[in-house]
Amino acid sequence: MKKIILWSLVAFISFQAAGQKKLYSTKTGTAFFDAGTGVENISGTNKAVMSVFDAVSGQMQSSMLVKGFEFWSQPMQDHFNENYMESDKFPKSTFSGKITNIDKVNFSKDGNYPVEVKGTLEIHGVKKEIVAKGTMKVTGETVAASSEFVVVLEDYNIHIPGVVKDKLAKDAKIKINCTYSLIK
Amino acid sequence: MSVKISKLIYTLGLICLAQVGFAQDDLLSSIDNGDKPKEYIKNAFKSSRVINGHSIEFIGKGVLDVRILHRFGLLNSGFSNLYGLDQATMRFGFDYGVLNNLTVGIGRSTFDKEWDAFVKYRPIQQSTGGSRPSPVSVVLVSGMTASTTPGIYPERNYYTNKLAYYHEIIVGRKFNEKFSAQLSSTLVHLNIVPLSTDPNNIYALGLGARYKLSKRTAFVVDYHYILRNLGENEENNNTAGSLFSTMKNPLSIGFDIETGGHVFQLHFSNCSGMNEKAFITKTTSSWGKGEIRFGFNLSRVFTVSKPKA
Numbered sequence: 001m002k003k004i005i006l007w008s009l010v011a012f013i014s015f016q017a018a019g020q021k022k023l024y025s026t027k028t029g030t031a032f033f034d035a036g037t038g039v040e041n042i043s044g045t046n047k048a049v050m051s052v053f054d055a056v057s058g059q060m061q062s063s064m065l066v067k068g069f070e071f072w073s074q075p076m077q078d079h080f081n082e083n084y085m086e087s088d089k090f091p092k093s094t095f096s097g098k099i100t101n102i103d104k105v106n107f108s109k110d111g112n113y114p115v116e117v118k119g120t121l122e123i124h125g126v127k128k129e130i131v132a133k134g135t136m137k138v139t140g141e142t143v144a145a146s147s148e149f150v151v152v153l154e155d156y157n158i159h160i161p162g163v164v165k166d167k168l169a170k171d172a173k174i175k176i177n178c179t180y181s182l183i184k
Numbered sequence: 185m186s187v188k189i190s191k192l193i194y195t196l197g198l199i200c201l202a203q204v205g206f207a208q209d210d211l212l213s214s215i216d217n218g219d220k221p222k223e224y225i226k227n228a229f230k231s232s233r234v235i236n237g238h239s240i241e242f243i244g245k246g247v248l249d250v251r252i253l254h255r256f257g258l259l260n261s262g263f264s265n266l267y268g269l270d271q272a273t274m275r276f277g278f279d280y281g282v283l284n285n286l287t288v289g290i291g292r293s294t295f296d297k298e299w300d301a302f303v304k305y306r307p308i309q310q311s312t313g314g315s316r317p318s319p320v321s322v323v324l325v326s327g328m329t330a331s332t333t334p335g336i337y338p339e340r341n342y343y344t345n346k347l348a349y350y351h352e353i354i355v356g357r358k359f360n361e362k363f364s365a366q367l368s369s370t371l372v373h374l375n376i377v378p379l380s381t382d383p384n385n386i387y388a389l390g391l392g393a394r395y396k397l398s399k400r401t402a403f404v405v406d407y408h409y410i411l412r413n414l415g416e417n418e419e420n421n422n423t424a425g426s427l428f429s430t431m432k433n434p435l436s437i438g439f440d441i442e443t444g445g446h447v448f449q450l451h452f453s454n455c456s457g458m459n460e461k462a463f464i465t466k467t468t469s470s471w472g473k474g475e476i477r478f479g480f481n482l483s484r485v486f487t488v489s490k491p492k493a
Contacts, residue, residue, distance in 0.1 A: 023211065023214060025214065025215045027215060050212060050215060050216060052211040052212055052214060052215055053211070054211065059211060060211075061210070061211045061212045062212075063212055063216070067223065072487065072490045073244075073247070073487035073490070074243070074244025074245060074246070074247055074281070074284075074487065075243070075244060075247060075445060075485045075487065076487070077244075078226060078227055078244070079444070081226070081227070082226075082227050082399070083399050083400060083442070086399070088361050089361065161400075161443070161444075163443045163444055164444050167444075183214060183215075
């Protein structure tokens, strides 16, 4: 009987260890995109990016509402939702993947760490594998992460009509800034 | 006793395992509590007008909408008039979005050499989620028109005789991505009418609808039903020279085409008036007799006041 108790305890503890996570999260990350060619300012900012990552496994997930993008011009924002992103049909943009070099980040030591993220980016209902480089700045229990990458609009079935070809770039520069804090 | 303890430990272990399994699937569920924020429904119509009448759509804060409208002559006026294209009346106007829910506008029509100005306000906007979502949008419009011609009584050429007013309430809903519809009730007050038996207040019920054919094109219908005299005054409807004797219900059918900052509204219609007073009380052509005209609205928006970042 004592053996059973002992093994149970061992099993219990090992389950704990296997399931151990160190989750960092934010609900107020920002995503900025710029798809202008210099003719007109075509850029938007979303200040309600939700993102979570696990400092142990490196698993990372992010999500944002497409309608959360704000533009300097109301008509531009309407066209973005109505004609390009079809945000009633595809309300969310998501990312699900992994920080491939999470073991290089020492979360108990403040500092800047270069990271690489690999995973699936879903925009406009189209899923695509991407790899993006970024940095993580550890300060105590918060991690400020930033990344810049480029997406080709055509890859995500976002078509550019002829009349705006000189104004709208074929690819959008995307900047992500998230300040994560540790979930306790 | 010890059996009980071991059972307890197993149970705890299972609970722990279950939690691990659950958390593995979706990290976001740990912070996303599923609350749906209040979301206002936008883009029920492509433009702030269905065709002639106001729509439940607003142009947005700090946006200037330059509108150039044309109504041509009758299609059945023959080849020598190029099916009406030789003849055109036009209105140009400027609408400005003071707030997201408040627009003011001014315009000038060649028809009756008439100025018009309006205030358009949306007290309720259709929304989902949040604490008090609304299934419909409600819009109020008030405007006035001032003709600069001598009018129907040149011998009584007073300023006030050239004024008219309109007040309108619109209730509309975007049913889905493609289909939107609205009902409106409009009161047009004419300061002067042809006969003493004519009413100064004319009421009209409006129906506007759009069906999107593609991302950038839509089919639209705009109809107003005029409430004529009933009961003892009914005879007046047919009296020669009376207000109602020539008045027809305006019906317009057309297509919206959007290209970047422009919206083109191309349509066929029996009316040539381009403000509420003109198209409700001055429509004399009849669809039944083939008295149809081609027309277009051109809308170009400029964001003149940028919100602070």
